[in-house]
């Protein structure tokens with residue numbers, strides 16, 4: 001499944017800004033940086049063609065890691081025929097992968113150079129050590145199991161039946177032993193030379209050397225050289241890796257690369273969203289204000305108008321009324337004068353009038 | 355700032371850690387700046 | 401307030417109470433089992449299938465359906481659509497309860513729940529998208545809590561502190577949208593780390609965008625859906641404003657949801673084109689994908705559109721419920737159904753009855769708390785002292 005880089009950036013651009021802005025490649029956190037992994041870190045090479053399915057590595061693993069004894073003893077080779085995977089107290093399993101040929105594959109954590117599990121862990125409980133091992137810190141683990149979701153090889157297991165302090169468990173590449181300068185337990189025990197340890201560079205060179213020397217014996221591929229960004233556990237096989245139960249469709253992109261797109265989009269959202277949203281707010285607020293002002297202006301205008309009209313009407317009314325009054329007075333005066341002129345007023349009568 | 359990183363994973367943890375701090379800073383700074391920007395709008399009335 | 405519900409001497413043996421009682425009792429038993437015997441005792445989870453129903457439904461659907469909070473408050477306070485005002489409080493309450501229940505559900509799902517604050521306070525795994533989700537959910541829960549406090553303060557009669565919080569409305573709303581954008585999309589981005597496990601039709605570089613965009617119409621549909629239920633069962637706690645504005649809110653959100661869904665269909669199509677996955681559409685998984693996209697996005701979008709054109713609330717409500725189902729289907733597809741699609745069928749995960757029971761228990765708990773709050777606090781109605789047309793309300 002090739003997940004193109006273009007796809008990420010497309011997603012990122014749309015997430016952050018919508019189609020309005022073409023995001024340049026620099027948006028990716030680490031686009032220009034190359035990380036070669038820790039120098040001289042330890043690795044293990046598993047030569048599948050040499051594995052005889054004796055389960056000695058399994059028992060050695062249990063011993064050095066003080067794991068509880070399994071139900072069936074390690075001498076019982078019939079379990080090889082069932083497909084098994086790593087479990088809470090089983091860090092490594094050997095499976096027979098071909099019904100006709102005696103082909104066996106040992107499975108354990110591949111100690112990725114850029115571990116998906118560590119990239120996924122939100123408390124840094126998983127960590128790639130300079131020595132090559134990917135180790136787990138039980139003191140930090142919350143138990144979200146995102147590491148298990150993320151691991152492309154389905155390696156980490158969980159103690160589902162513990163109520164109090166369940167742990168994620170997986171192969172440690174015998175990190176404590178490596179620190180002491182010893183080889184991993186399983187490597188030391190392998191009687192067939194199917195497991196060898198050394199630095200990654202040495203083992204890669206050796207593996208390619210084997211392929212060149214015995215081209216009819218091996219497929220021309222070192223599994224783990226590039227898978228998911230490369231792993232510290234490397235594999236040589238005579239059959240195509242797909243046929244020995246190893247996924248060939250993982251791609252070469254490491255987990256942190258897969259998530260760097262969305263991770264880079266996050267801060268951009270924080271930088272731009274508040275600005276855009278405040279802008280939208282300010283615009284809607286301003287529109288509201290203008291609408292309000294216009295409304296007010298209209299109302300004021302209307303009030304003004306009606307006031308003026310009222311005044312004007314009052315004015316005319318008053319004028320008319322005054323006119324009328326005047327004419328009434330004039331009329332009365334005139335009438336009075338006329339009356340006075342017509343007859344002599346009687347003194348008693350006029351007194352009563354007052 | 356010259357830490358040497360051997361894995362992209364370590365690099366990501368480091369850079370994202372710093373970015374998260376900056377994000378927090380932005381979330382505090384932007385509202386304060388907006389407040390500073392618009393504080394006197396009412397006096398100037400526009 | 402006083403005549404708004406508490407006074408009725410309700411009977412205890414209503415069918416609702418009986419069913420709720422049974423579910424809560426079963427939930428209590430499951431809780432005891434989970435915390436005394438471990439996750440394995442109640443779930444069908446295994447080493448290949450580390451995430452099941454509790455993440456797929458409780459976390460992913462819970463968060464998506466609680467998006468109504470940021471959508472509604474943004475519509476009202478940022479975009480200035482005042483007619484959504486009466487819908488804001490119920491939406492904020494649902495969102496807050498939704499997130500609180502998500503966090504509660506996480507206590508069941510993670511192995512050591514007492515360490516849930518670790519990513520924020522003890523050891524920051526910043527390269528993880530789950531860290532991003534955790535941080536944002538934590539912050540957003542706080543924001544939602546503060547956003548909801550005015551209702552509680554009104555109920556308790558604490559005017560001064562209420563006024564203070566109300567002043568913060570705009571900034572809280574913007575924070576809410578920012579945080580929601582981040583964690584809604586990051587929930588989708590969680591799965592970008594596993595291209596080899598998620599079926600290519602669902603895996604896409606656009607996953608974060610899909611999750612964010614679909615959270616918008618999920619939130620809107622949920623607001624419509626929830627108000628339909630509330631109108632049926634909690635009608636007597638609503639005031640006239642709420643009753644009057646509700647159809648407008650439903651039609652407005654229906655219109656918006658339909659258009660966002662159309663856009664979503666567009667970017668889904670682009671996602672197929674950019675990865676050249678056309679051929680996969682004719683496979684069995686392709687059929688299932690089309691059921692999701694056509695049956696549960698395109699169809700309800702059309703139903704919404706018809707409802708809006710005809711002013712038909714029945715259509716709108718059905719479309720909302722259908723869309724909510726579609727979101728649940730989409731989230732389950734990505735986290736459970738199309739996840740680990742390559743495993744042989746006997747290694748696939750099917751949730752146990754006890755897992756389902758626990759999820760039902762948590763949802764029921766949410767309904768009970770919602771009812772408790774809406775029958776007491778001014779959520780579906782305005783508090784008489786703080787009506788929307790009082791001067792202090794106008795300032796926001």
Ligand code: SF4
Nearest residue numbers: 109110112116117151
């Ligand atoms: S194989 Fe899986 S568990 Fe091991 S380091 Fe890689 S991602 Fe982690």
Ligand code: SF4
Nearest residue numbers: 121141142144145147
């Ligand atoms: S289960 Fe533990 S180790 Fe795995 S990602 Fe979660 S916190 Fe980290």
Ligand code: SF4
Nearest residue numbers: 061171173174184186
């Ligand atoms: S390296 Fe150690 S822990 Fe890993 S499989 Fe070998 S013995 Fe077991």
